[in-house]
Amino acid sequence: MSNELVWDRPEPPSKPSPTPLSRDLIVEAAIRLADGGGLDEVSLRKVAAALNAGPMRLYGYIETKDELLDLMVDEVYGEIALPEPGTEWREALTRIAHGIRAAAKRHPWLIDLLGGRPHRGPNSLAHIEATLATLDDRPEFPTIDDVLGAVGTVMAFVHGAVRNEIAETRDEQASGMTEEQWQAASGPYMQRMLATGRFPRLARVMYEAEHTNAAAWFDTGLSYVLDGIATRHNPAWTPASSASAPSAPSTAPAGP
Amino acid sequence: MSNELVWDRPEPPSKPSPTPLSRDLIVEAAIRLADGGGLDEVSLRKVAAALNAGPMRLYGYIETKDELLDLMVDEVYGEIALPEPGTEWREALTRIAHGIRAAAKRHPWLIDLLGGRPHRGPNSLAHIEATLATLDDRPEFPTIDDVLGAVGTVMAFVHGAVRNEIAETRDEQASGMTEEQWQAASGPYMQRMLATGRFPRLARVMYEAEHTNAAAWFDTGLSYVLDGIATRHNPAWTPASSASAPSAPSTAPAGP
DNA sequence: GTATCACTCGATACACTGTATCGCAGCCAG
DNA sequence: CTGGCTGCGATACAGTGTATCGAGTGATAC
Numbered sequence: 315m316s317n318e319l320v321w322d323r324p325e326p327p328s329k330p331s332p333t334p335l336s337r338d339l340i341v342e343a344a345i346r347l348a349d350g351g352g353l354d355e356v357s358l359r360k361v362a363a364a365l366n367a368g369p370m371r372l373y374g375y376i377e378t379k380d381e382l383l384d385l386m387v388d389e390v391y392g393e394i395a396l397p398e399p400g401t402e403w404r405e406a407l408t409r410i411a412h413g414i415r416a417a418a419k420r421h422p423w424l425i426d427l428l429g430g431r432p433h434r435g436p437n438s439l440a441h442i443e444a445t446l447a448t449l450d451d452r453p454e455f456p457t458i459d460d461v462l463g464a465v466g467t468v469m470a471f472v473h474g475a476v477r478n479e480i481a482e483t484r485d486e487q488a489s490g491m492t493e494e495q496w497q498a499a500s501g502p503y504m505q506r507m508l509a510t511g512r513f514p515r516l517a518r519v520m521y522e523a524e525h526t527n528a529a530a531w532f533d534t535g536l537s538y539v540l541d542g543i544a545t546r547h548n549p550a551w552t553p554a555s556s557a558s559a560p561s562a563p564s565t566a567p568a569g570p
Numbered sequence: 571m572s573n574e575l576v577w578d579r580p581e582p583p584s585k586p587s588p589t590p591l592s593r594d595l596i597v598e599a600a601i602r603l604a605d606g607g608g609l610d611e612v613s614l615r616k617v618a619a620a621l622n623a624g625p626m627r628l629y630g631y632i633e634t635k636d637e638l639l640d641l642m643v644d645e646v647y648g649e650i651a652l653p654e655p656g657t658e659w660r661e662a663l664t665r666i667a668h669g670i671r672a673a674a675k676r677h678p679w680l681i682d683l684l685g686g687r688p689h690r691g692p693n694s695l696a697h698i699e700a701t702l703a704t705l706d707d708r709p710e711f712p713t714i715d716d717v718l719g720a721v722g723t724v725m726a727f728v729h730g731a732v733r734n735e736i737a738e739t740r741d742e743q744a745s746g747m748t749e750e751q752w753q754a755a756s757g758p759y760m761q762r763m764l765a766t767g768r769f770p771r772l773a774r775v776m777y778e779a780e781h782t783n784a785a786a787w788f789d790t791g792l793s794y795v796l797d798g799i800a801t802r803h804n805p806a807w808t809p810a811s812s813a814s815a816p817s818a819p820s821t822a823p824a825g826p
Numbered sequence: 827g828t829a830t831c832a833c834t835c836g837a838t839a840c841a842c843t844g845t846a847t848c849g850c851a852g853c854c855a856g
Numbered sequence: 857c858t859g860g861c862t863g864c865g866a867t868a869c870a871g872t873g874t875a876t877c878g879a880g881t882g883a884t885a886c
Contacts (some may be wrong), residue, residue, distance in 0.1 A: 322759045358874085359872080359873090367835090369836080370837085371834085372876095374834075429681075431740070431741060434759070439772060440769075447771055457780065467794045468724075468796065470727050472730070474730030474731075477686075499856095507695060515706050515717070516618045518714045536718075538723045539727070539798055541797070542771050542793070542796065542801065546794060546797060558760070582863090613843065624864065625844090625845090627863085
């Protein structure tokens with residue numbers, strides 16, 4: 315059964331036959347390639363070539379290409395700083411979320427790998443553990459299922475939002491330099507569709523929306539999620555007690 | 571400049587040379603293949619073979635494999651029922667979220683394509699339009715940016731959550747029939763890691779957590795997100811006024 | 827110092843991918 | 857019936873991940 319993970323198998327000793335080799339070197343080279351030209355640039359042949367080795371030599375350190383990708387993900391998880399234990403939970407989760415977003419901006423291929431399969435590498439486990447720790451042992455989250463539900467929701471949002479953001483970035487620079495608005499881009503098709511009048515809100519989005527910067531958008535969404543969790547688990551909480559928020563309607567009650 | 575989309579180009583007339591062909595037939599065949607064996611099963615050769623055609627014939631209807639994938643996504647968007655206009659916004663967004671989740675369960679490959687690139691097909695546009703419509707023109711969401719922020723957050727959560735769920739499903743049936751808990755699965759590695767004591771919360775998750783069914787988990791997360799939006803945009807709202815929720819701590823104030 | 831062994835490297839091969847090229851066939855206009 | 861055109865699809869090409877296995881190298885045993 316191929317249930318065995320990479321981290322189960324010891325790494326073969328680094329014999330400098332023509333050139334030294336190790337999992338770290340392989341993963342490092344693969345990440346460098348992916349950072350430069352996307353995941354397509356990560357082929358066993360290219361990774362091996364970058365290390366002055368034949369393609370088949372990698373199979374001593376890796377059993378499958380997917381394992382290499384798992385190792386890459388775990389490596390990047392290791393780059394993400396984790397909050398000090400004891401940090402207030404909203405603050406802690408916000409930092410983790412920003413850490414993931416920043417990592418995905420440094421390594422745009424990351425997000426394609428993130429949700430795709432469970433990650434069980436040591437750094438991934440440490441990351442999950444630290445994320446769970448932000449809520450565990452707080453009275454507002456008595457059971458591990460409460461913790462899991464809240465953390466899982468935050469992570470689902472973070473993954474979805476970052477994926478969306480990266481995809482848009484890619485699309486922009488693929489369709490030629492941000493094009494001010496993507497109205498003109500994507501050809502006459504969009505113009506024609508909007509002209510049918512069947513998509514009035516979409517038209518408003520494209521002509522009226524402020525296209526505020528992505529970081530602010532991310533923070534707003536994250537606030538929504540954290541607010542929702544806080545509301546459920548600490549009903550005394552009110553939105554006024556938190557910082558960033560979009561404009562509230564005129565019926566807002568302001569202070570307490 | 572290759573900005574042209576599939577939907578810009580008219581479809582060539584369906585000449586029944588050896589066998590009739592059309593974009594719909596191609597997309598249908600591709601979806602059937604993907605439903606059966608995952609996205610790996612969708613190769614131009616296999617799709618063409620399923621239609622008794624040579625591989626190159628598809629290029630009359632499609633310019634690139636990515637275009638085929640775009641068409642597949644748009645087709646599935648067309649399957650998703652949209653809420654009646656005028657539905658209360660939480661209800662409407664909940665239905666849309668469930669619609670996406672259900673579609674992704676019917677077509678497990680969908681989620682791999684969803685966040686990856688912007689979707690501009692007619693069904694996709696209609697879907698986005700309807701989603702925006704759930705919040706547009708409500709006094710709680712005065713600007714289109716408010717609408718966009720809220721809708722985007724819900725969608726980010728839905729995509730992330732569904733992707734996670736599908737990934738876990740895949741992993742389970744790949745590692746051999748759900749294995750009761752995945753403790754024993756994934757080899758001795760996990761056992762060893764947990765035995766180090768460095769991951770106490772993870773251990774609790776694996777031994778104590780209820781592993782409640784995925785649908786309930788999804789609803790809980792969705793409630794968090796919707797609650798957060800409601801709290802921000804309608805400060806008079808309290809969690810007691812909504813339905814499903816996880817166990818609140820003992821300090822819960824119950825009714826109004 | 828020599829002979830043996832075990833091992834590991836990587837050349838070669840295979841089945842497959844998406845796609846460019848282009849000869850041949852069929853159909854339609856004259 | 858002939859000429860031109862169109863579009864199908866066989867063939868080809870550059871890649872991919874990976875199995876196989878001969879050769880060469882290092883270490884070990886005497």
